[in-house]
Amino acid sequence: MVEKLMAKLLKSPYFWTGILLFSLVTLYSYHKEKQVEKDASLKIEKMVQSVCISNIGTFKTLLLHQVEQMKLLRDASHHSQKELQRTIDYVAQKNDLMQKISITDWKENDTTYLMRPICNDTLMCIRISVPLGDQSPGNKALTLEIPLSTLHREIAENKSFSYAYLTLSYRDIYIFHPDESKIGQPVEPSNRFNPATDKEKSITEVFSDYLSIPVDRYYEQIDMGGETWTFTANVPGISFKELVTNTHSAFVYMTLFTSIAFIVIFLLGILHWQKEFLKRQQIQEEKINLELKNEYQKQQALATELEQLKSGLNPHFLFNSLSSLKILVSKQPEEAKNFAVSLSNLYRYLLKQERCDSIFLRDELEFTQDYIYLQQIRFSNRIKVKIDVDKNCLDKKVPPIALQLLVENCIKHTKMSYQQPLEVEIYTDSDYLTVKNNYNPSESTSSSGKGLENLTKRYSHLTTRPCAFYIEKNEFIARIPLL
Template sequence: MAGKITNSLFTNIHFKISILILIIFFITTWHINVKVKKEMVERTNVMIEDIGVSNIHIATNMLDNYGERLSFLKATLSGAGTRNLLYETILKMKESDSSINDIYIEPLNSLHKSNEDIQHEVFVKNKRYYLKFSLRIDSKSQLSMLVDLMGFHQKFSETDTKQVNAYITITKSGVYLYHPEEKKIGTGINKEDINNEKKALLLNTHIIEKVNSDYLDMPVYRYYYPMDMNGEKWVFTANIPNLDLFESIQKTGNDFLMISLLATFAFLAVFSLGILRWRKEFIRRREIEQQNLSLQLRDEQYKQTVVAAELERLKSGLNPHFLFNSLSSLKVLVSKDSDLAKDFAITLSNLYRYLLKQENQNVVALKEELEFTRNYISLQKIRFANKIVTEISLADSLMNYKVPPISLQLLVENCIKHTKISDNEPLRINIFEENGLLVVTNNYNPRESEIKHSGMGIENLIKRYSFLTQTNCHFGVVNGYYIAKIPLLLIS
């Protein structure tokens, strides 16, 4: 009889539909994960290319400027009809630019093809590297400018480029003509860069590779850009720090996929267990009360496990909705304001790096928690278009005090979550210390259609403090302000 019941369950149309829905759910989750990864790769490459081209153009414009000066000198000579004015102009030009070693007239080089071509030549003199720019004057002579690459390095480093997203290098035939580390000028590049440059030159287009920068001592995206310099191939590179944003999102996607897979197996396991219990109850009707008691006990244990898991989730990090909202905001910013999008991505990366760093820690320094909260507030200000005003008044002497991780951020998050925010009624948050307590206040302006929240965040925070100190937390509304106070701890 029990066997017939079990067999009928497995052949039931509802059981088959449930299995089909689970399979569709898993496949859809996998497809979304793959799509998100692909889109992140494309967006990362576009961002790297934009930053790389912008930085490389700064260097090429500086090099072109030397050629423009030669053209100006040639025009001066042609217009004046004498070389006296030319020599005076050369002297002033050398005095105004320390990277120019010499400017002189010499016999024409046979490589000149026209009167307008600026020729480039790299050579070593007295163990120093020089870049020579030449411009044809007439059929017998040319005007040459000798640029000291060390001087060029100094000039480039002093230029206000306002580009802090990358550093560049310039190489020719595997030798550095420019590198932000001065001692590398004139030295050879490493084997990995040699192979990548050969690849870029062979394809005659830019490529992007993820490498480790010995200059920054961290992973970077290296943008290789080959350029023809009068018949010679130079390679410009822009090195953009890898902030692990893509890796973080990829890990989140993989975790979500794993959760979906575990949920599928959990459903099957629970379903199978239910069938076995049903069969056992059918055979052993006399033991039904004992089995019900066992089920109630297991249900209570399950609820306790869920509560513990929720408390641990609140302790360990921001909820997934914040991540998805942040990514949606980032997507909008990328198309509207790329600079702001870059800052947004860096701040978001710092938030999740902090969460990983503080994992399994009961307390952290106030300095670290405050920096984490500042990053969170900056993201919220972007979201609410600066309708949030914050004032933080904490002395440096308080920075070594301890608080539970994510505690200050939770209080600020509650201010934002429960307060009506508009242009006429901005949210004003004050953070200060009072009698050994960290105090967070905001103007009490509750939302008109306030959604009832579980209050698990505050309850969890109170329970965490109960294991750390006898001092109580305080929460309440006083004189039109919502005030939250948590103890500052002196734990070594």
């Protein structure tokens, strides 16, 4: 049963359509996943770059803001020393980074301000100097020293920095680092910016020693106060790549769900198809059984009709035959003996072939000849019969009483006289037995065609070759197949 189901399933177009749809959905999901992953990666890279630029810009703005504050103080010094000190005190109250302001010598040339880190055993700060007069050496300058610890605290408390941690280095020395213990220490070789290998203002995926996780790193070198500062922004890769991972997982789950759904639908389809197959098989078996039953009933009906035909032949024909025998006994005793023998052979044949579907043509021909002899005695030679049967056809078969029925049909429905006797010709033609008589229908008898119809039905159960009954050239011709 399973093998038949699988064989039919593999031949089913619906099965291969389902496989094709499943393959297309899987390929489309995979292609869509890669496309979304690529787009997401590009968007994430831009997002990371934007975050890095924003954080570095905030850091830079914080430092440059101190420069602007120093310039404001410088402008205030043009009024009076007292006014300058009052302004410095006011600024110090508002800004923790501007606590150490002093007047120093200006030694630079052609620059509006100076910003340099100071990292030694006694002092770690960023020194910002703004010239009080012109920008030539020998003048005085207003100088601000921002302790790196204070800068670290200010940045740590600043809510503008998000999604990334920053480092600021000067000549490979940490000026700022989230880990305060590293401030003033050399930058690790793995974290140093190398112009030969590192691309500025681009995203590089590296491993962070500080976070112990992969990060997307962004380098930018900025000139401030006559010096070059290296800003580094580090964005944890996990936080942003989680979107790609979730997208990948979503497509995996979608493909898995589609696969499971297809398998479930496929199995349900098999069960439904199996149920329908068994149902159709049951209906087919019932149909076959019904056809067999109908066939059996038809066979029984035909057998009954044949028996009725034999029974009908017995009383009617027997009555006429006995009447003829009575006349012969008194007038032609010797002929009466032959008549009695033929009549005896006739009924012996009927009893012998009672349960046969077909008999040899030889036996049917002998039976019919006895029947013709009896009828010729009855009708006083108004019946003339010519028999021309090929000897090679004698071992072929016909239904019982078939030939006798055709001859009886000729006698029953033909008007005969001594001047116009009934002329019957029996011969074989290929695989057919033909009975032909002159067409002179009797007016006293009406034909229902029942006998020929029953003969046709009997033949339909024995062969596919048809019987033929027709009138041609004033002759009635009956052709029945030889089996």
